[in-house]
Amino acid sequence: MKFGPVATRYAEGCLIAHTVRLADGALKKGHRLSSNDLRRLIAAGVEEVVVARLDPSDCHEDEAAGILAQAGDGGGMTLEPPFTGRVNFRADSDGVLVVDKQAVDAVNRIDPAITLATLPAFARVTRGRMVATAKIIPFAVSRALVEQAADLARGAVRVAPFRSRPVSLVATMLPHLKASVLDKTRRITEARLSVSGSTLRKERRVAHETAPTAEAIRASVADGAEMVLVFGASAIVDRDDVIPSAIEQAGGRIVHFGMPVDPGNLLLVGDIDGIPVIGAPGCARSPKENGFDWVVDRLMADCPVTAADIAGMGVGGLLMEIGTRPQPRETSPTPAPPRKIEGILLAAGQSRRAGGVNKLLATINGKPLVRIAAEAALASRLSRLTVVTGHMHQEIEAALSGLDLRFVHNADFTEGMASSIRCGVNALGSDVDAAMVLLADMPGVDAGAIDRILKAFSPEDGITIALASVDGKRGNPVVWDRSFFDALTRLEGDTGARHLIGEHGTSARQVEIGAGARLDLDTPEALSAAGAIVVPTS
Numbered sequence: 001m002k003f004g005p006v007a008t009r010y011a012e013g014c015l016i017a018h019t020v021r022l023a024d025g026a027l028k029k030g031h032r033l034s035s036n037d038l039r040r041l042i043a044a045g046v047e048e049v050v051v052a053r054l055d056p057s058d059c060h061e062d063e064a065a066g067i068l069a070q071a072g073d074g075g076g077m078t079l080e081p082p083f084t085g086r087v088n089f090r091a092d093s094d095g096v097l098v099v100d101k102q103a104v105d106a107v108n109r110i111d112p113a114i115t116l117a118t119l120p121a122f123a124r125v126t127r128g129r130m131v132a133t134a135k136i137i138p139f140a141v142s143r144a145l146v147e148q149a150a151d152l153a154r155g156a157v158r159v160a161p162f163r164s165r166p167v168s169l170v171a172t173m174l175p176h177l178k179a180s181v182l183d184k185t186r187r188i189t190e191a192r193l194s195v196s197g198s199t200l201r202k203e204r205r206v207a208h209e210t211a212p213t214a215e216a217i218r219a220s221v222a223d224g225a226e227m228v229l230v231f232g233a234s235a236i237v238d239r240d241d242v243i244p245s246a247i248e249q250a251g252g253r254i255v256h257f258g259m260p261v262d263p264g265n266l267l268l269v270g271d272i273d274g275i276p277v278i279g280a281p282g283c284a285r286s287p288k289e290n291g292f293d294w295v296v297d298r299l300m301a302d303c304p305v306t307a308a309d310i311a312g313m314g315v316g317g318l319l320m321e322i323g324t325r326p327q328p329r330e331t332s333p334t335p336a337p338p339r340k341i342e343g344i345l346l347a348a349g350q351s352r353r354a355g356g357v358n359k360l361l362a363t364i365n366g367k368p369l370v371r372i373a374a375e376a377a378l379a380s381r382l383s384r385l386t387v388v389t390g391h392m393h394q395e396i397e398a399a400l401s402g403l404d405l406r407f408v409h410n411a412d413f414t415e416g417m418a419s420s421i422r423c424g425v426n427a428l429g430s431d432v433d434a435a436m437v438l439l440a441d442m443p444g445v446d447a448g449a450i451d452r453i454l455k456a457f458s459p460e461d462g463i464t465i466a467l468a469s470v471d472g473k474r475g476n477p478v479v480w481d482r483s484f485f486d487a488l489t490r491l492e493g494d495t496g497a498r499h500l501i502g503e504h505g506t507s508a509r510q511v512e513i514g515a516g517a518r519l520d521l522d523t524p525e526a527l528s529a530a531g532a533i534v535v536p537t538s
Contacts, residue, residue, distance in 0.1 A: 061085030074158030126502030264291020348390025444516025
């Protein structure tokens with residue numbers, strides 16, 4: 001490939017390197033110049049352009065990215081169409097990302113022009129999340145190098161889907177251990193299992209002694225459990241302690257004790273005839289992420305966990321300071337000050353599916369949808385409301401005139417919902433404890449529903465995300481603890497923050513608020529069914 005400036009009259013068939021804006025429309029970066037394009041450029045006085053001229057042995061960036069992505073696809077993913085030299089991989093289901101690191105590294109060492117990037121190996125992913133991307137840096141690259149990269153990338157990336165299964169819980173008891181602790185452990189464990197669709201079939205509580213613990217483990221396996229979780233009243237401190245001894249007495253074996261992940265060091269992995277038996281560390285009684293999650297996630301996706309796998313978890317295994325993890329709060333003898341939770345109302349969208357109208361300006365009973373949403377938020381216990389505007393911002397602001405709120409304008413609203421979330425979060429003050437993200441096209445969410453969700457938000461209990469739901473299905477709005485603000489400001493695209501909820505499912509609490517949780521008026525049919533009166537936009 002040859003790159004550089006050429007006289008415009010000689011540039012036919014070349015790829016233009018930089019977008020050129022003309023009175024009758026722009027010629028975008030990467031566009032292949034036609035004879036008509038050259039006439040337009042010359043008429044506009046553009047006598048020279050910077051272009052890329054491909055050689056016969058070159059492979060166009062889009063074709064190259066497609067070849068690499070198809071080779072690297074090991075299953076469980078959908079590949080997006082190539083665009084500007086990039087192909088994104090998206091998960092087809094909730095599960096765990098499996099990556100052949102050596103293969104990916106080998107691909108990236110071939111040539112700086114060829115890149116393959118992924119999320120961390122064994123990251124928990126949710127359906128639709130981008131898990132990898134193949135990107136060709138220049139406009140073209142040697143076809144021979146692309147074929148070499150494709151050979152190395154074969155099946156290097158896949159999503160192992162979670163498989164729901166019955167799980168049994170064995171809890172040992174000592175006199176000092178309160179029943180309320182055991183009850184909370186069960187609830188938190190059920191929430192953890194729900195991420196994979198698994199269920200807690202039965203709980204057995206026995207004395208913290210080898211014989212009764214072994215009998216409970218045997219009974220759990222006999223009942224058909226496909227995983228047994230053992231929570232000890234006292235931490236496992238040695239391979240000959242009560243729980244490992246009970247696993248062996250039950251006919252099992254110890255795969256590994258101890259792991260280089262903190263919290264989670266005292267985890268034990270055992271096995272009885274192919275059924276995993278996990279001796280849970282004490283930190284697994286909390287919903288906060290720990291090494292227990294790393295092991296259980298892999299097993300729920302039918303990814304074996306060996307002693308070598310656990311020994312390899314040390315890099316990245318220090319979890320104590322991760323910002324998106326809930327942090328414990330110190331108790332105080334004096335009442336804590338009320339939390340400052342602000343609302344972010346997203347009202348910047350272009351209503352592309354609404355049939356030529358701005359749906360937020362459609363009225364129900366004479367009131368615009370955006371005003372209905374804003375008034376509900378202002379009538380709730382939210383400390384303050386910020387409205388993020390974008391498309392037709394002047395009309396949106398006029399529809400909200402007289403209300404006690406503030407506006408922030410999202411100049412990048414065409415990029416999708418993520419840009420509006422970023423804009424809203426960046427506008428929050430440093431003293432804000434949490435933020436509720438609301439959609440302006442959901443008239444079924446009233447002040448009462450908002451307050452019920454706010455009440456469910458409880459960081460001191462490990463609940464750092466609270467969201468609306470209907471019949472167990474996630475909806476909107478969603479409250480986010482400030483520990484997620486950094487992650488929210490790094491969102492991209494038009495899918496919002498659903499993947500963050502999936503990744504931190506044990507820290508999320510759903511609040512049933514009825515159909516309003518999922519009733520968003522996106523289409524002309526939905527607007528009509530809701531009785532909305534629309535005014536076509538000019």
